[in-house]
Amino acid sequence: MKLYDLELSGNCYKVRLFAALIGIKLELVPVDIPGGAHKRTPVIELNPLGQLPVLVDDDVVLRDSQAILVYLARRYGGNQWWPDGAAQQAEVMQWLSTAANEVQHGPNTARLIDKFGIPLNKEQALAVSALLLSLLEQHLNQHQWLALGRPTIAECAVFPYVALAWEGGVTLDPYPAVRAWMGRIKALPGYVGMSGIA
Amino acid sequence: MKLYDLELSGNCYKVRLFAALIGIKLELVPVDIPGGAHKRTPVIELNPLGQLPVLVDDDVVLRDSQAILVYLARRYGGNQWWPDGAAQQAEVMQWLSTAANEVQHGPNTARLIDKFGIPLNKEQALAVSALLLSLLEQHLNQHQWLALGRPTIAECAVFPYVALAWEGGVTLDPYPAVRAWMGRIKALPGYVGMSGIA
Numbered sequence: 001m002k003l004y005d006l007e008l009s010g011n012c013y014k015v016r017l018f019a020a021l022i023g024i025k026l027e028l029v030p031v032d033i034p035g036g037a038h039k040r041t042p043v044i045e046l047n048p049l050g051q052l053p054v055l056v057d058d059d060v061v062l063r064d065s066q067a068i069l070v071y072l073a074r075r076y077g078g079n080q081w082w083p084d085g086a087a088q089q090a091e092v093m094q095w096l097s098t099a100a101n102e103v104q105h106g107p108n109t110a111r112l113i114d115k116f117g118i119p120l121n122k123e124q125a126l127a128v129s130a131l132l133l134s135l136l137e138q139h140l141n142q143h144q145w146l147a148l149g150r151p152t153i154a155e156c157a158v159f160p161y162v163a164l165a166w167e168g169g170v171t172l173d174p175y176p177a178v179r180a181w182m183g184r185i186k187a188l189p190g191y192v193g194m195s196g197i198a
Numbered sequence: 199m200k201l202y203d204l205e206l207s208g209n210c211y212k213v214r215l216f217a218a219l220i221g222i223k224l225e226l227v228p229v230d231i232p233g234g235a236h237k238r239t240p241v242i243e244l245n246p247l248g249q250l251p252v253l254v255d256d257d258v259v260l261r262d263s264q265a266i267l268v269y270l271a272r273r274y275g276g277n278q279w280w281p282d283g284a285a286q287q288a289e290v291m292q293w294l295s296t297a298a299n300e301v302q303h304g305p306n307t308a309r310l311i312d313k314f315g316i317p318l319n320k321e322q323a324l325a326v327s328a329l330l331l332s333l334l335e336q337h338l339n340q341h342q343w344l345a346l347g348r349p350t351i352a353e354c355a356v357f358p359y360v361a362l363a364w365e366g367g368v369t370l371d372p373y374p375a376v377r378a379w380m381g382r383i384k385a386l387p388g389y390v391g392m393s394g395i396a
Binding site: 048049060062063064065066067068070071072074075085086087089090091093094096097098100101104105120121124131134135138139 | 246247258260261262263264265266268269272273283284285287288289291292294295296298299302303318319322329332333336337
């Protein structure tokens with residue numbers, strides 16, 4: 001199973017983290033993003049958005065980190081990570097949308113600006129980050145995990161860019177419950193980090 | 199089953215549309231957003247983000263339109279709308295992420311600026327809209343539907359703000375395959391529109 005990958009991408013790390021947690025092996029195919037390889041063959045045919053990660057598992061080709069998490073969990077990970085029931089799936093799904101929306105446009109965008117010099121709106125990224133972190137803090141004050149009372153793919157979707165927030169100038173100091181939750185994730189069997197996340 | 203609703207919200211319309219397509223009845227609870235009711239009891243307790251829609255079905259309380267679609271499909275809609283298999287779920291899921299990310303930050307944001315006067319970045323919203331519409335056009339040139347060769351909840355997640363794009367100054371003239379796909383959705387049994395969508 002191939003993962004078209006960029007080591008510094010939190011979206012790619014979501015997949016590497018989950019694969020490590022469930023003990024499956026990925027063949028990493030590094031993509032030279034600074035050199036524009038994501039806009040050329042073969043990546044652009046696999047994902048017309050020209051974004052990473054892309055997963056190829058036999059005849060299954062998937063763009064979008066959240067979709068890849070759903071696929072890996074459903075096929076290889078078991079119900080504890082992505083459940084079967086309607087209310088349970090929807091409870092996890094709320095956080096997958098939060099990952100695609102607020103996480104992407106909050107801490108991820110702040111980091112793109114500060115770390116990679118991409119000209120996006122910093123003020124707006126900080127406002128979205130504050131909204132997201134307040135939501136997480138409020139939730140994690142009352143719950144150990146994002147959904148279902150146990151680790152799920154919601155953790156793999158939300159954790160990476162929260163843990164990388166400091167690279168975008170977003171401090172987690174005011175959010176003790178978020179920091180405690182990050183500690184619980186780092187203690188999971190099989191956990192791996194990335195550059196910027198110990 | 200109660201839907202806390204705003205008629206003009208495309209995110210609320212996603213849920214009203216899907217409920218109509220599968221023939222389930224929602225009790226609509228209009229929320230006075232201009233009056234700030236989404237930041238007060240009971241909405242703020244149901245969704246700390248202070249956003250609509252919110253669905254309440256007995257003891258199930260859900261924020262996020264994509265999560266609500268997954269819930270309704272899994273519980274009431276059947277596998278044709280939200281399938282069971284790993285690759286199939288992931289194929290639909292890609293478009294649910296696109297709805298939470300590019301649709302939200304492209305045509306939805308452009309409309310928030312033009313129609314509601316919210317001070318967001320129009321240039322960026324137009325750039326994201328162009329990327330999204332190119333992706334859709336390329337895909338729908340080769341496929342009748344977004345995923346699985348049939349209508350799924352992906353249609354309900356992506357269609358509303360594409361159909362409302364004109365209210366944000368985004369024209370669909372260069373995208374004939376997108377317009378043809380919109381026509382197929384409007385021809386589905388049970389289809390309902392909203393203000394701005396015939």
